[in-house]
Amino acid sequence: MKPLHHPVLACLFLFAAGAFADTNLLERTKTLCRGYAEGFISPATDLAYGKRLNGPRGLAVLEKPEEVARGRVMGERRPWGYGSGIEDPAYQTGMMLFALCDAEEATGEAFFAELARRAYRGLRRMSTLSPVEGFVPRGPHPADGKSYYKDSSLDQHSLYVCGLWRYHRSRLASPKEKAAIREIVGKVIRRLEKTQWSIQVEDGSVAAHAGGSMLRWEPRTATLLLMMLAAAHDVTGDGRWKEAYDRFGGEENGRRWALLAKEIERSRDHRYTMFMNQHILRMETLRRIEPSAERKAVLRRHIEATAEDMLSAPYFRAWRSLDWLGEESWEDAAKKEVANAYLQPLGVTVASEVTVMDLWRKFDVNRLSPPALRGRRNHYEPIALATPAMVWQIALLSQKPELIAKVRPTVREMLEQVDFSKVDSGWACNYSVLAALWNAVPSP
Template sequence: MDDSLPTVKRRAFLKGGLAAVASWQMGGAWSEAQVQSTSVEAMAEDAHQEIWRRFIDKRLDVLFHYVGLNGEVILPTADHCVASQPNGMSWSTPIEDGPFFGGLYLDGLCNRWRVKRDEESAEKAHRIAAGLMKLAERSETPGFVPRGLGADGKSHYPASSEDQVFPWFYGLWCYVRSGLPTETERVRIVDKLRSTVVALEGHQWRVPCARLEFGYRGTFVRPTAHDAARFLFLLRAMHQLTSEERWLTQYHERLQEKLGPGMKSRLEICAEGLEYGGHGKGETYLWTHSMSQAALRALADAETDASIREAYQRGLTASAEKAAVHLERARRYDPANQFAFDTDWRFLNSSWKQQANCEEAIALGRAQLPLWADRNPRSPYEDDTVREPLFAAWIICLAGKEAQQRLLGDKLQEMLARYQWRGMYTATFFVAVNLAYEGGRLKAQG
């Protein structure tokens, strides 16, 4: 595998100068000087443009999980959604991660607006926020946020998850606090956020499916750092949004509540940092656990008690240090890689069977993942070489300047220069925008 840095995009040529263009035309590797002259912001802007060129569902302003290199996408029909084909989780379809991707991307867009203060930044943030609201407003079950909508613009699969509802909430919270929404828009969003969290509370902090008889997918009260961070953030954010004291009271109670085999408080659990292991051997979940790091960042920023804030910071730093080892996975990315990616997911329907509840849907979806990978080896390849190292970098950035300088440094610039956004099939590279504009969070804090 060639570890030389690949070409970057048109704006990068302009930033890098004629010498960089000449090197690219001759097929040579980028020199260190050329990489340094191409800013992180310029490369992230190219990623941003590519997201909007191909990966936005223009009906809703919601992100697709994957599309073809010319934007090709096959949407599930209403019949597919009703029958839970290929599975009730919508896994391996292009509409499986709308709230997840949109919510985290909206955080980056709000920070981008704080830095740039231009009309385009505001407009894009507004559109993604509106898309997240459209998804939630299609739900007839309080606490359930659809992952995406089918070809008819209204049908959806029965299961959401905590990894969808949490970033949906988080992104809209970021948007409300950015100053971008009108007062009317702010009130409408806060009302929807509040009703959703109240519903989750009514379900013992589990995420309901669209049909209650289908069960639940995920909870916020397990004794893990990623669950503790999200749960505490929901409580603290609800107090910030509504000024209702009951949320702050519950936050302080749940913060010190002892749970799990070790009978540790949630604060103690958060201070130990996140773990990134997945279901399979060698599998990692930096992308999903990054939202828990974002929750820790928000909790630390909001905390007025110095000892609690320091505990959160220990968790942020520990999480960043554990993520740092995954940065090297970017070196395995080869722009010349020609692994196949077939956007027609319907071949999975040959393995379909009836699912009575969410547990059966999860089992079917997991059984189909190897079939998906065999047909589309480019998909796990991008997960390994693009998704996980980019989200590892964001986890580090969220830990603060000291961790970023110590653990990331110039590696971010080198990492982004490796990638060719126009050759990506999956949308997870949107997080390049979050990486480039993380400094906007500091502006928000004054």
């Protein structure tokens, strides 16, 4: 790869190139989206999946429908479906729908409108699967259109609502579609109220593996609760959700808003994951709904600070190792040896002070890792493509011109240099699509 290393020169080039450069970039974005749709979105369900569906094995890359129905993955009981390939369609499709609506609004491109309508159809279909009203499942399997995992999560539920809310707010949704969204979102929020604001498994017997109470005094759960209530009120018009929004927002002298106004943690090790974009999208959704300019500014500053820290922090200290190493930590000698063996072709170790931008510059789709991680090999997508692309998304949503200008050249590099037909990681491709779509939106 031969990346552009000077963002100022790159920006001057874009300015000098004028409309032709913009048109070229837009066409590359559409090409990326088209390839993503062909590879990862099932024509049977109109939902995005975590593994490439148009490869040599076809749908066989996914867990079998009968195993999904039993709550199993690779012979083990795993009712949350991790590793199945069908565990995150609400996450990946919901975020994509949000970004598509933003890109369509900015460009007027019919292609983005068509793909957004398709994503909406997939999310609407998802609402018909469970006998429990308001439950957002992990699935369905594209082979039978009905098998799903019953232990869902806060990310599936919240990003499902974010995507539907954004489509409802767009010029693309018909009156009939808006009515359907009001009904769907209403059912989701009523179920959460019934479970006392807790994300639970389908039958409500226990907290979800990646769910639980939304009432915890933490910035992420504060954002989650307030966003869900704000979106529910905005979509349904039901005053009870506005009353709940004001009540929870004002509880203990506005403690939730105070949590969001605090400085982010910049010193804690392993403070970030490869899935932090979900928190930022919930925060961005809340920012767009919240009428108070003061509160909007609180949310905007939090997004800005997160993007700034992510772009500059040493990756191996700031990010958890689970997302690329498959382990919670590499601190002991044996795990450190494995981690460094995996990283060796990149010319770095876990002691290297490299950032996500440095790791992006090392991405080469033709470079295959050694079989250091339990025999698994990849093209370093988790650390050199997916995570950088996720950080670019957050910078592009920050509304801070300096941050946006810093990442735009790298998004262009990605669009020009990466052969995505060789990338089988659903997360890497989905995150790249999101970055490209938000890159199509002009700076504020």
